[in-house]
Amino acid sequence: MRRYLGERERAEHDAIGVRGKRGHLLGRIAIKDAVRLHRWRSVPGHAIWPVEIAVSHEPNGRPTVGEWPRVSVAHKDDVAVALVDDHADCGIDIERIEPRTAAFLAIAFTPGELALGAGREADEWYARLWAAKEAVGKARGTGITDPKQLEVRAAAGERLTIDDFTIDTRREGDYVIAWTRRLAS
Amino acid sequence: VTDEQILAVIERALVEIAGDEILITGPITPATSFNADLELESIEFVALAEKLQQQFGGSVDFVGWISKKELDQIIALTVGELVEFIASCRS
Numbered sequence: 001m002r003r004y005l006g007e008r009e010r011a012e013h014d015a016i017g018v019r020g021k022r023g024h025l026l027g028r029i030a031i032k033d034a035v036r037l038h039r040w041r042s043v044p045g046h047a048i049w050p051v052e053i054a055v056s057h058e059p060n061g062r063p064t065v066g067e068w069p070r071v072s073v074a075h076k077d078d079v080a081v082a083l084v085d086d087h088a089d090c091g092i093d094i095e096r097i098e099p100r101t102a103a104f105l106a107i108a109f110t111p112g113e114l115a116l117g118a119g120r121e122a123d124e125w126y127a128r129l130w131a132a133k134e135a136v137g138k139a140r141g142t143g144i145t146d147p148k149q150l151e152v153r154a155a156a157g158e159r160l161t162i163d164d165f166t167i168d169t170r171r172e173g174d175y176v177i178a179w180t181r182r183l184a185s
Numbered sequence: 186v187t188d189e190q191i192l193a194v195i196e197r198a199l200v201e202i203a204g205d206e207i208l209i210t211g212p213i214t215p216a217t218s219f220n221a222d223l224e225l226e227s228i229e230f231v232a233l234a235e236k237l238q239q240q241f242g243g244s245v246d247f248v249g250w251i252s253k254k255e256l257d258q259i260i261a262l263t264v265g266e267l268v269e270f271i272a273s274c275r276s
Contacts, residue, residue, distance in 0.1 A: 018209050020224040060256055095228065103235040107248055108228075130228055137227070144227040145259065146252035 004029050004050040026080035027073040031055050034082035035065055060141045072138050076175060083179045091138030092179040093131040097171070100126050108147045116155045124171060131178035132160045132167040139165065139180045186275060191268045198236040202229050215265025237271065245274045
């Protein structure tokens with residue numbers, strides 16, 4: 001933890017409740033490593049230490065590492081993922097693939113979204129839909145309030161569309177990761 | 186149904202959704218915040234909405250209620266506000 005968190009960040013980490021602590025630390029590590037890799041790729045040989053990247057939060061909960069690049073983070077269980085974008089606010093999410101009840105589906109998804117998943121593995125599709133909504137909610141900074149308002153209207157393979165967002169998704173073991181696509185520069 | 190009974194139903198639902206560890210910092214009270222204290226995730230809100238409908242019937246539209254709120258209100262949302270909402274749906 002000392003390798004990754006600065007003094008202010010350690011104090012913030014200490015103040016977090018038991019439930020969120022592990023995910024918070026994993027998330028910080030994921031953000032910092034994603035930014036480090038991004039810098040290394042943009043300026044080869046430009047190595048920075050994790051503690052040199054100060055992560056803080058905007059009032060809406062969005063993590064920041066300064067003005068640019070924009071970052072997003074998500075975690076589930078013992079896995080954290082982060083996304084870096086030089087051009088726009090971005091969003092990422094990870095969900096566990098697990099069975100959902102009919103009542104859950106009725107609250108979370110529109111009939112159109114469920115129809116789009118025809119022929120796909122059901123539980124995996126639900127995880128993809130939810131992760132895509134969450135990714136867009138994070139990119140917009142609004143989160144998800146009514147999940148049906150962030151409606152997946154098209155799906156081509158692992159690429160989904162919500163309004164003007166394109167979201168890429170990928171299954172990793174028992175999880176699905178979704179992230180808003182980097183705009184062409 | 187009293188407010189205390191509604192609170193007990195909410196607490197039981199939260200334990201079913203997130204496990205016993207959600208009570209690790211103490212019992213759920215009206216002042217408990219969904220975000221800062223319970224660190225409830227969006228997908229867990231849907232599970233909570235589902236359980237509240239099972240318990241109190243379809244007139245308790247938790248998602249509809251929450252989606253009318255501003256983001257800062259949602260971030261600050263407490264269990265007490267939810268109790269009040271459920272009580273108002275049933276009166």
